[in-house]
Amino acid sequence: MNAVELLREVVRIPSESRQEDAVVARLESAMLELGMAPKKTGRNLTALLDGGDGPLLLLNSHTDTVPVGQGWTRDPLKADIEDGRIYGRGSNDAKGCLVAMMIAAAKAFKSNAPKGKVLIAASCEEEVLGQGLEVLLPTLPRPDAAVVGEPTGLKAAVAQKGLLLLEIIAKGRSAHAAHGGGINAVEAAARDVLALSKIQFNREHPALGATTLHVTQISGGDRHNVIPDRCKLVVDIRTTPSVSPDEIIALVKKTVEGEVTIRSNRLGSVETDPNHAIVKAALAANPSGRAYGSPTLSDWVFLKGIPTVKAGPGDSKRSHTPDEYLEVAELEAGVDFYEKLIRTYFAKAAA
Numbered sequence: 091m092n093a094v095e096l097l098r099e100v101v102r103i104p105s106e107s108r109q110e111d112a113v114v115a116r117l118e119s120a121m122l123e124l125g126m127a128p129k130k131t132g133r134n135l136t137a138l139l140d141g142g143d144g145p146l147l148l149l150n151s152h153t154d155t156v157p158v159g160q161g162w163t164r165d166p167l168k169a170d171i172e173d174g175r176i177y178g179r180g181s182n183d184a185k186g187c188l189v190a191m192m193i194a195a196a197k198a199f200k201s202n203a204p205k206g207k208v209l210i211a212a213s214c215e216e217e218v219l220g221q222g223l224e225v226l227l228p229t230l231p232r233p234d235a236a237v238v239g240e241p242t243g244l245k246a247a248v249a250q251k252g253l254l255l256l257e258i259i260a261k262g263r264s265a266h267a268a269h270g271g272g273i274n275a276v277e278a279a280a281r282d283v284l285a286l287s288k289i290q291f292n293r294e295h296p297a298l299g300a301t302t303l304h305v306t307q308i309s310g311g312d313r314h315n316v317i318p319d320r321c322k323l324v325v326d327i328r329t330t331p332s333v334s335p336d337e338i339i340a341l342v343k344k345t346v347e348g349e350v351t352i353r354s355n356r357l358g359s360v361e362t363d364p365n366h367a368i369v370k371a372a373l374a375a376n377p378s379g380r381a382y383g384s385p386t387l388s389d390w391v392f393l394k395g396i397p398t399v400k401a402g403p404g405d406s407k408r409s410h411t412p413d414e415y416l417e418v419a420e421l422e423a424g425v426d427f428y429e430k431l432i433r434t435y436f437a438k439a440a441a
């Protein structure tokens with residue numbers, strides 16, 4: 091099966107989050123054509139390739155895409171090839187990774203099959219962190235290692251930042267602006283914003299660098315002539331394994347006057363021992379690429395405790411943008427990369 095033609099086909103099938111049925115149907119038939127036995131669980135699709143006794147390696151990527159959006163100079167659903175680039179929504183994030191994984195796994199098991207099992211999981215709703223890998227994973231046998239297919243230029247991400255979202259409510263007492271008096275919640279929130287901007291996290295993570303904290307939303311006041319009694323801040327914090335969410339929350343509480351509530355603490359940071367066989371296999375599959383820490387979220391957050399690397403063809407900077415593309419050469423290198431990774435992982439695991 092030709093990776094380029096399969097990718098073009100699945101790019102032509104729109105698959106915004108929660109609307110993956112049609113693309114899942116095509117991937118299911120492609121798996122059958124590749125000699126696999128696909129299984130559908132909701133809009134999640136899996137296939138187990140069995141080379142006998144040995145470890146279980148999970149290969150995961152996602153079928154959904156963000157909406158097409160504005161600003162395209164080409165048809166986002168035509169998968170035209172121009173100057174060696176396959177253009178279309180999802181070509182880079184992450185249908186190219188998924189197609190490359192499927193074809194690589196089929197090739198690896200077609201001749202000289204590795205001793206062990208590969209489980210391919212094409213999961214849905216990654217872009218909304220919904221009913222995808224998080225709900226699928228408990229129904230699967232526990233993998234010994236995993237690869238999350240995302241566009242990394244075939245470099246191996248060995249750590250990934252988490253997301254902690256906090257809300258801060260500054261409270262005051264309303265009064266008529268003409269009379270004065272009252273307590274202005276917007277002014278209280280402004281003091282909190284300035285205090286938060288001075289927070290610095292001193293323990294850097296070797297791969298991920300510093301924890302970052304930004305006030306990204308603020309809303310307060312209903313009308314011009316009323317001293318506002320309430321102002322809300324949203325704080326976006328990108329975490330690393332070096333500073334725990336509990337420690338961050340305690341620090342924020344100590345820093346601000348307002349009331350702190352946790353909006354989301356389920357997307358933790360993750361990391362893998364650089365000496366684990368899965369990291370070594372990923373590095374061996376692309377000797378020119380170094381291991382690195384990734385600032386962006388992916389379904390890896392749900393694989394906590396399973397040694398994982400995030401790697402795949404393409405460039406994360408092209409994701410979610412107009413004129414998203416994947417180069418034909420990148421896709422083909424992706425197939426070779428995953429096949430080599432699979433073979434090296436099982437060889438190292440058996441050694």
Ligand SMILES: [Zn+2]
Pocket residue numbers: 152183184216240
């Ligand atoms: Zn993605």
